[in-house]
Amino acid sequence: MTTYxxxxxxxxxxxxxxxxxxxxxxxxxxxxxxVYVELPEAxxxxxxxxxFAVVESVKAASDVYAPISGAVLESNTGLADAPEKxxxxxxxxxxxVRIKIAxxxxxxxxxxxxxxxxxxxxx
Amino acid sequence: xxxxxxxxxxxxxxxxxxxxxxxxxSRGLLQQEGLLFEIGTPETTGVDLPKPKGLKSRLGxxxxxxxxxxxxxxxxxxxxxxxxxxxxxxxxxxxxxxxxSCTMKHNPRLNEKMxxxxxxxxxxxxxxxxxxxxxxxxxxxxATWLKTLTNMPSVAMSPKAGAHGELCGLLAIRQxxxxxxxxxxxxxxxxxxxxxxxxxxxxxxxxxxxxxxKANKRGRVDMADLKAKLEKSEDVAGIMLTNPNTCGLFxxxxxxxxxxIHKAGGYFYCDGANFNAIVGRVRPGDLGVDAMHINLHKTxxxxxxxxxxxxxxxxxxxxxxxYVPVPFVTKDEDGIYRLVEQVDGEASESFGxxxxxxxxxxxxxxxxxxxxxxxxxxxxxxxxxAVLNANYIQAxxxxxxxxAFDGYCMHEALFSDAFTADGIETIDIAKALIDEGYHPMTMxxxxxxxxxxxIEPTETESKAELDRFCDALESIARRAAxxxxxxxxxxxxxxxxxxDETRAARKPVLKWTAExxxxxxxx
Numbered sequence: 001m002t003t004y005x006x007x008x009x010x011x012x013x014x015x016x017x018x019x020x021x022x023x024x025x026x027x028x029x030x031x032x033x034x035v036y037v038e039l040p041e042a043x044x045x046x047x048x049x050x051x052f053a054v055v056e057s058v059k060a061a062s063d064v065y066a067p068i069s070g071a072v073l074e075s076n077t078g079l080a081d082a083p084e085k086x087x088x089x090x091x092x093x094x095x096x097v098r099i100k101i102a103x104x105x106x107x108x109x110x111x112x113x114x115x116x117x118x119x120x121x122x123x
Numbered sequence: 124x125x126x127x128x129x130x131x132x133x134x135x136x137x138x139x140x141x142x143x144x145x146x147x148x149s150r151g152l153l154q155q156e157g158l159l160f161e162i163g164t165p166e167t168t169g170v171d172l173p174k175p176k177g178l179k180s181r182l183g184x185x186x187x188x189x190x191x192x193x194x195x196x197x198x199x200x201x202x203x204x205x206x207x208x209x210x211x212x213x214x215x216x217x218x219x220x221x222x223x224s225c226t227m228k229h230n231p232r233l234n235e236k237m238x239x240x241x242x243x244x245x246x247x248x249x250x251x252x253x254x255x256x257x258x259x260x261x262x263x264x265x266a267t268w269l270k271t272l273t274n275m276p277s278v279a280m281s282p283k284a285g286a287h288g289e290l291c292g293l294l295a296i297r298q299x300x301x302x303x304x305x306x307x308x309x310x311x312x313x314x315x316x317x318x319x320x321x322x323x324x325x326x327x328x329x330x331x332x333x334x335x336x337k338a339n340k341r342g343r344v345d346m347a348d349l350k351a352k353l354e355k356s357e358d359v360a361g362i363m364l365t366n367p368n369t370c371g372l373f374x375x376x377x378x379x380x381x382x383x384i385h386k387a388g389g390y391f392y393c394d395g396a397n398f399n400a401i402v403g404r405v406r407p408g409d410l411g412v413d414a415m416h417i418n419l420h421k422t423x424x425x426x427x428x429x430x431x432x433x434x435x436x437x438x439x440x441x442x443x444x445x446y447v448p449v450p451f452v453t454k455d456e457d458g459i460y461r462l463v464e465q466v467d468g469e470a471s472e473s474f475g476x477x478x479x480x481x482x483x484x485x486x487x488x489x490x491x492x493x494x495x496x497x498x499x500x501x502x503x504x505x506x507x508x509a510v511l512n513a514n515y516i517q518a519x520x521x522x523x524x525x526x527a528f529d530g531y532c533m534h535e536a537l538f539s540d541a542f543t544a545d546g547i548e549t550i551d552i553a554k555a556l557i558d559e560g561y562h563p564m565t566m567x568x569x570x571x572x573x574x575x576x577x578i579e580p581t582e583t584e585s586k587a588e589l590d591r592f593c594d595a596l597e598s599i600a601r602r603a604a605x606x607x608x609x610x611x612x613x614x615x616x617x618x619x620x621x622x623d624e625t626r627a628a629r630k631p632v633l634k635w636t637a638e639x640x641x642x643x644x645x646x
Contacts (some may be wrong), residue, residue: 032533032627033624033625035625035628036628036629037630056628058624058628059567060567060568060570083629088558
């Protein structure tokens, strides 16, 4: 199980050919109190870089981009009624979708935790 | 500056300095006021009418069977209700309204006088055209001014607001692409990340996909990113760019951007929201713009916000002129003004119609009154003064706040929250401004600047007013830099304390119910 990070502040935790995707704690902190999350339905197919979800906070509405291509297996439907989870547990309970990864070689361009932490410090 | 009390000495007896609560909820002469549902009853009425006799329902049995339960009020109750609410309002007629990108400028009273002339104010859009020649002439004259000021050959007068004008511009671009046989291919619209939110929304509404262009360190379009996005150009529909942009900066590469877009086969939509900064100085037609909306309620001083309505005439280049929407005014050789209403003949390539009638007549009168009372030199000076005022604010506050970018700004000064101590946020500064008697600035926008504070004073404000505002903001900024926690509690002096925006967004209450008030009262 390895977790990868994007420059747009998404994380993807990979187990076999399944990826769990969410936004990082850093991103959640920047957004402020999250008030709304819009997620795709199971079965939707995502291309790497596609905006697949929307997070709305009291400050801004932001697109969330797919860190990797694949088909959506499951959405975290609980977030619709409890968007505050994103502010509280961005990298654990508040995952957005589980994806069946189309091509694991796409993970090569992503950052590991150390690289992502360094990237955030530079912002 | 405080109120002059010469000859009106006050002599309060010092009893207590504790906060004073009142039985009525009113404070001083500011009245507390409930909702219409709370102060009215279904049994009350302002007008006594005799019961109608011999009335037969023609609703075929679908008439409402139960009472609506709507509250009734007497006339004095209704008048006081709205008067009391208006006391809590903030307006450009009360003070500086520093909302960035909104151009909240003074609405000259001469405009109002002209708009109320019966020949403009009391006419109907379905009147025979022979009876409204003066009104049609006015639309045509305003159109001529807008075309001259922008150096664009064509204008659609009917769009009713800025975003509606954007829609008009993009529908024309779509129509032009369809006419070229590329409507299905050219689907990608480039939009800088600092754009107004309406830009990507409009593009999506017209069936385009939005491709975001990055900003560079100077707050302008990153040319390398733009060029990369144009490498594969056969699907490019165009670009939507605001100039001056929402960072309050002039896009210095705009001519090159226009050339690149045109070479790629796309069109250049310019968002004219910030035209007030350049009117009389720069003509968008000279910059290679193909379409641009003009907010009459910004640049040309018609009422804005609740006092609207808006009006968003949209100017077009030669390339897009054939596709302008109907209706439009034309002048025949015999000097008669005529409305072209149908998509045929001289308007056979028009993309169609956006509104039922001809646009916002009342706003056209006000805008033309503004233009004619200023003249070309006055318009230019207004733009220059707007830029001067913004730079004065930036210069006065840059020592205590953090300007987002180096150098001079255009019509608005943009600061980041870098100067605040940990724990103090942009929203705390905005709320503290309310206690000082000011509507807050635009905050957290544009998104490219952390904790953005965007201040647009417009040319309306005198130096004395600007100083008064800067004194207040400077003091708040110093407290923010020192980490003064009392800012977190602001506003202290407004009719309502700080609203819980998070709860309001997560659990919105969209309907008043009697139960709710009893619950609140019990808590």
